[in-house]
Amino acid sequence: MKLYEKLAKDIESQVRRGVLRHGDRIPSVRQSSQHHKLSITTVIHAYLLLESKGVIESRPQSGYFVRLTPADAVNGAANELVTSKPIAVSAQVDVSRLVLSTLRLIGAESAAPLGSPYPDPKLFPFDKINRYAYNIGRRKTQWGVTDELPPGNPHLIRQVARRYLENGVSVDPNEIVVTVGATEAINLCLQAVAKPGDTVAVESPTFYAMLHAIERMGMRAIEVATHPREGIDIGALSRILDTRRIAACMVMPNFQNPLGFLMPDEKKRELVKLLEHHDVPAIESDVYNELYFGDAHPTPLKAYDTKGLVLHCASFSKSLTSAYRIGWAIPGRYRDQVEKFKFLNTLTTPSIPQLAIAEYLENDGYEHHLRRVRKVYAQQANLMAATVMRFFPEGTRTSHPMGGYVLWVELPPDVDSMKLYQLALQQGITVGPGYMFSTTNSYRNFIRLNYSYTWSPEIEKALITVGKLVSACMR
Amino acid sequence: MKLYEKLAKDIESQVRRGVLRHGDRIPSVRQSSQHHKLSITTVIHAYLLLESKGVIESRPQSGYFVRLTPADAVNGAANELVTSKPIAVSAQVDVSRLVLSTLRLIGAESAAPLGSPYPDPKLFPFDKINRYAYNIGRRKTQWGVTDELPPGNPHLIRQVARRYLENGVSVDPNEIVVTVGATEAINLCLQAVAKPGDTVAVESPTFYAMLHAIERMGMRAIEVATHPREGIDIGALSRILDTRRIAACMVMPNFQNPLGFLMPDEKKRELVKLLEHHDVPAIESDVYNELYFGDAHPTPLKAYDTKGLVLHCASFSKSLTSAYRIGWAIPGRYRDQVEKFKFLNTLTTPSIPQLAIAEYLENDGYEHHLRRVRKVYAQQANLMAATVMRFFPEGTRTSHPMGGYVLWVELPPDVDSMKLYQLALQQGITVGPGYMFSTTNSYRNFIRLNYSYTWSPEIEKALITVGKLVSACMR
Structure with a gap:
């Protein structure tokens, strides 16, 4: 040449x-x-x-x-992830021990947090929220017990409903149930629609919070083919619904963790229609909604719901603060069951965090804060993808996140992400091994990387190191 | 005469x-x-x-x-409650809707809170804890994720273990799992030892939190005869264990809600021995342990556990602050399952409340605060019992609480506590109807009264009004 x-x-x-x-x-x-x-x-x-x-x-x-x-x-480029093709068999779920032990090490403060599931707290206005909390604590000598009982603090519920309206979605405040993070919301919604032993359809790869909810209830998961830029394959899902009883379908149409795709609105509409046709409820996690890179807020699946079959879950943990673990469910026709299970599960969600967030939303610059975060994340998404492609060996492919703060990376086929995780840890770097995102070993050679942390020479250096370790794993 | x-x-x-x-x-x-x-x-x-x-x-x-x-x-006095004699049949549990709707009205701030399940927050050092929380929030810009993952914040866990030691009970800090209140602890423990459809033995009357945990999992409850001063009838429990499969036994040996009894240590020992003989785990709620009226801390059932079969649950909600909902489980041989279910259920317990309580316990006057509370509650227990006996109609009997802050009142047999609850509510007074404490209607003519609120002419007046309404219900 x-x-x-x-x-x-x-x-x-x-x-x-x-x-x-x-x-x-x-x-x-x-x-x-x-x-x-x-x-x-x-x-x-x-x-x-x-x-x-x-x-x-x-x-x-x-x-x-x-x-x-x-x-x-x-076109013809080696860089693009392909649609997953999971085997159409339902499986018991037992992923939580791996996730817990992995997250424990990922959280070690000394390590470069490429594997962290959390957003960098430095971008978040926690000082303001903390001050609200303190003043609320000083004012409230007598606790209004009813304010805390499910469905949750009415002031916060109003603010959440108002926020949806600002984003062009009209929700009934009476449908909102406040929870301990989106985790509890997802759990309660799943418990409201399915029983132990039931089979639940999920994306592939799927966010482990979905798998955890299935595992918690002793249900089974069936993974559905998922397009890396458009989300769950509706044809594949349709074939599964035609041939077996599915109790629920759990999806993240907006900026799925780990793929970061944004399901096109037309596909959202189709998905709801398909599920309505089979009378199968959809559980939607929309925790990254506020962190879009495009021009406008993505539409939640919930917006296409005509029969109350979409149980929508979200939280403030990714967009405002993860310190308080305030989430909520908007469970459609299952609202009363979700409220009951909330009461049974944790009785109440603490009131000071609810009120502190409500006062922040009402009085402070939430939208201003978000605009800044979106801009930073969009830049860092590009930076991280480019850095990975530059320093990781041939055969590496990345997702093209449209929002959120995680990048999904396919490594050459002979790389074991668990081995890579161990090697990286020895260098003080964490990555999210692909095993966490499936009931099978299909994502053995994938890792999830977090780009929420302010870009720095240390992060670039850590990525270069991981790239070298990937090469080492190929030998 | x-x-x-x-x-x-x-x-x-x-x-x-x-x-x-x-x-x-x-x-x-x-x-x-x-x-x-x-x-x-x-x-x-x-x-x-x-x-x-x-x-x-x-x-x-x-x-x-x-x-x-x-x-x-x-002896021969009409004043003493008798041992309950529930029918030995297991029942589906569906009490939560009644409890939730009742608690909602009970919490209305304007009403005299005789029905409240919460302690009067005015006696609690919340200002101090709130200040700790604020300063922790200011210091922590970078959240240590691992500190929050189950089993919970290590600083708090150390302080909890130290507190047990001060009370003469040695617990392994590695066995402690921090939870969202005792509610979550009880739920996780029950989920760790039993499956949907299983039958669980409970006291009669039983605290509705126990019934809720059973209802949440779709299990069945069997109520066991319970002595008003000594707790669950070990002979009756033994006969049940001999004749059917019981997955777990849920008890509150110290200051049970609603009876307030203190199970004698000898009976605690016998209970553990009996359960060990049948290899049946005991789930113990000990949330009132710190609120004793006698000379010394009561011993938890856990102290007699030799085989890791006692799953001990407690919280700070009754003794320090109910605003934060910090509880914990010490689940014996089920520790790993409980930790896993905690992770699945709510992922983490928020860290600032855990740290704020830990710092209070370490630096501030917890024992001093408790001594004051115990004295006040003991006085108010006597005052309320005496006032009830003075102003309620003949045929009324009360419990003799040895700790905690609730009084269990048996009304004449033809009084319906739900009707009384409604009438009292119209007068701006709440009471806890007996229906909340059983799967049957056995406690139709019982109410639970809260004496944690500072004694006042208003409370006395409210009690006199309730006494008159009881009489009205008899007609």
Whole structure:
């Protein structure tokens, strides 16, 4: 291969792997010449070749720019994750011990938190909320017991309903039940619609909180094919619903953990229609809703619900503070059962955190805070994806998150993410092993990375180290 | 009946009903003469009659005093509750809707809180704890995720273990799992030892939190005869264990809600031995342990556990603050399952409340606070029992709580406590209807009263009103 062909191939590979994206300016001929220690002529030859292939374009007075769109880059590109194809067999769920032991080590404060499931708290206005909490505690000498009983503090419930309205979704405040985080909301919703031994359909990969809820109730999970950019495969789900009894379908249509996809609205509508046709309730976790990278709030599945079959769960843990563990359910026609199970499960959710968040929402700059977080996360998503593609070995692919703060990374097929996790831990770095996201070993060579932490040389260094360890695991 | 006989009978009745107790001085002859508008001679006659019957005694230079001991007063007295005799049939549990709707109205701030299940927060050092929480929130910008994951914050766990040691009970800190109140602890423990459809033995009457845990899991309850001063009838329990499969036995040996009894240590030992013989786990709620009226801390059932079969549950909600809902389980050999179910159920317990309580326990006057509370509650227990016996109609009997802050009142047999509850509510007064404490209607004519609130003319007036309403219900 000639020198100019090699340079052209390198640049094209960077484009196809997402390091350079549509509209990015590429280095000038002079810069490239200096950087690669090649003659000006060689670089010009390379650029002409790339231009002829449609990879880049020259703009008069401006220089060279990437022309390939993400969709072009995808075509035939090795960089894109493919739709999962799980085996259509229901399985017992027993993933929690692995998740707990993994999260325990992930949380060790000294380690680079690439495996953390939590957002970086430094971006969050906890000082303000803490002050609200303190003042509420001073004012309230007599606890209003009723304010705490399910469905929860009325002031907070009003603020939550108002927030949905601001985002263009009308919800009935009387349908809202406050919970201890989205975890409890998901548990109560599942308990309201299904019994031990029942089978529940989930995405593949699926967020382990869904698997935990299934495990807690002694139910079975069946994983459904899932598109990395569009979510659960409705055709695949339809075939499963046609052939067996499914008690519920658990999904994260907006910025799924770990894939980060945004299910198109049309598909949301179809999904609800399909489930309504089979009279199967949908449990939706929408905890990342506020953390979108696009122009507008994503629509929850709940917005397409016409029969009260969508049980919507969310929380403030990802968008405002994870210190208080305040979540809620909007359980449609199962509202009364969910309220009852909340009462049975934890009696009440503590009132000071509920009130502190309510007062913050009412008086402070929630939207302003979110705008800042969204911008930072969107930048860091690109940075992390590009860094991974640059420093991880050939055969690595990443998700293209549209919101949230996690990146799903497929490693070359012979890499065991559990072994990688152990090796990384020895270097003071954590990653989320793919085993946590399935009842099977299908995601043995996948890891989840957290990009919520402020980008720093340490994080870049940690990623480079992980990339080297991945290579080491391939031998 | 002659005047002196009538006076003697009135005084004896007051003694037998516990209004006047052993060692109490009774009014002097002159005071009684003025008060009852009777001649001195008549009063002297009455007192001589009572002396001859052994009800009172005269002490030189001092006056007349009640001689009858509580045990004497009991003999043949109409005042004493009798051992419950529930039918030995297991039942589905469906009590939570009634409890929730009742508690909702009970919590209305305007109403006299005789039905409240909560302690009066005014006696509690919440200002101090709130200040700890605020300072912790200011210090912690980076959340130590591991500190929150089950089993819970290590600092709090150490303080809880230390507190047991101070009370003469040695517990392994590694066995402690922090929970969202004792409610979650009881739920997780029950889930760890029994399956849906199993039968669980409970006291009769039983605290509704126990019934809720059984209802949540779709289990069945069998109520066991319970002595009003000594707790669950071990003979009755033994007969049940001999004849059917019981998955667990749920008890409150110390200051049971609603009876307030203190199970003698010898019976605790026997109970554990019996359960060990049948290999049946015991779930113990010990939330009132710190609120004893006697000379020393009661011993938890857990202290007699030799095989890890006692799952001990407690919280700070009754003794320090109910605002935070911090509880814990010490689940013996089921520790790992309980930890797992905690992780599945609510993921983590919020860390600031855990740390705030830990810092209070370490640095502040918990024992000093408790000494004050115990003294106040003991006085108010006597005051409320005496007031009930004075103003409620004949046929009323009360428990003799040895700790805690609730009084269990048996009303004449034709009084429906639900009807009484409704009538009282119309007068701005709440009571706890007996229906909440059983799977059957056995406690139809019982109510639970809360004496934690600072004694006041309003409370006395509310009790007098309830007494009149009881009479009205008899017609």
